[in-house]
Amino acid sequence: AQSVTQLDSQVPVFEEAPVELRCNYSSSVSVYLFWYVQYPNQGLQLLLKYLSGSTLVKGINGFEAEFNKSQTSFHLRKPSVHISDTAEYFCAVTSFGGFKTIFGAGTRLFVKA
């Protein structure tokens, strides 16, 4: 079984500041890792995903995430946030050979002017 823990439920940050949203996962098998974003009153959409290869993954809107196998983490980062990045961010895992995606509880990013 897999589980996903997002360590912060809310992250307030000022515009143009850097941000890191933390995600740890637990699994007895290898997994694929995802970050999804949900803007207000919308469904989730993919930001980025890690399949294999380079541990640094770049996604849309200037976000990137780094896979750390030894720490079982997949933290999301952006060097300079905008007001429009205000949204809820979900970390998720799918096991190799599986089709169910397990989502974390979400981190609400609030960017202040």
Next chain:
Amino acid sequence: DAGVIQSPRHEVTEMGQEVTLRCKPISGHDYLFWYRQTMMRGLELLIYFNNNVPIDDSGMPEDRFSAKMPNASFSTLKIQPSEPRDSAVYFCASRENRGEAETQYFGPGTRLLVL
């Protein structure tokens, strides 16, 4: 493609009434998922289908919930009878059958309020 389409976008009903939520997946996608999102429990997978066949319904909360996929372009999630604790946002998502790492595409959701 128009993306995943869900209807209605909002539903307000009274306790005891039947509620039917509808979903049209992206054409060519073989997998369809129903999720429920609440503040307390986050995003929960209710059931998913592959090629119109239900594969895993272990997330369906109780017998009041049922889901069908009569063809590749349509699915329903029904709650009968509805209860106030069913109030949530229900999402439908679909994906291609090219492997486990394929992206899920979510619809805009149906916001259900049971009074």
